[in-house]
Amino acid sequence: MPSLAQVMSPGLTHVFAVEKQNAKIIPTQIIVDNEAGGAQRVITIQDVFNPSPSNGVPAPVLTTVPRLIITVDNAGWETIAAEALKELEILGQLRADIDVADPGTFVTISWGFN
């Protein structure tokens, strides 16, 4: 299963996985390391996708859905394992956003497919 660590530096979009068209992305582990962070940080796991045209919405637009919000204490860690994530489904692109960009905050995500 793929895994990726990213520094939540300023000026960057933190995409962990682009959409796999014929599957959902299932995060299996999320680790937020804020030991060197400047303050308490809030990480939002975002699902970004282009919906297909439907009967009600024939011209859909790019859609972003927040799937999980994680608050990590200053100088703290947060680990969320597969058991707690098994119902979390990402339809499109898997992205992590931070409330305030911080080069001292690291996010690591592992994922599989369904």
Added chain:
Amino acid sequence: MIEYLPTPEATVGATLPKLLQKGFFVKFTDEWPDTLPHVKGKFFRIARVNEVNQDLPYILPSNDFRDVDFSNQAGGVSLYPENTKTLYEVALGFKPGNYQVQFYIPAGEFVSRLEQAGMVPDVTVLARKYLGAFKPEDSPYEDKRILLYFVKDLEPTILRVFVDTGLGPVVVPNIAFEKCVLGVTVNKCYLEEMKAPTSEQLARSKEILYYTQLRW
């Protein structure tokens, strides 16, 4: 023709392949229309087969639907044969999700309906939303149980893919979506006509019904 293979309760003896194989026989009933003279009432031996897989993914909002046309006409997904000697046996299965599928052939004509007037599928009416609907657990992606039979120039078969409610509040902007992945295996069968089949060959053949025979 649309066929649904229920889950077997028991298996006795040698198992048979789910899909048509080389050397199998098929018989098209006399109810096939005169506009399809290449198959109407005819008997064929399958000379060769080739399985081709395809996935059709759609991300759709909750309480909304998309009609997927399996035919080769504009806007369709082109899963119909172009050769009069070809039969497409299409096995259809679904990846898990909060959605369902209803069949129309041709557009606007329901395959599944009951005899009471008005008992036809309609995803906009609560009492008939689930009428004639196939859900992912009915035909899993890894064990496809819905079989469809397409020949050249057959009327378009439409799948209404409906995402049910329950995914979150349906508000503006809508954030409740589901990814619907339709898994398709096209079993391409090359047909050789047999003018005078024996009674044994007739007895062993698979009968391919015209869709109107499912709608009495």
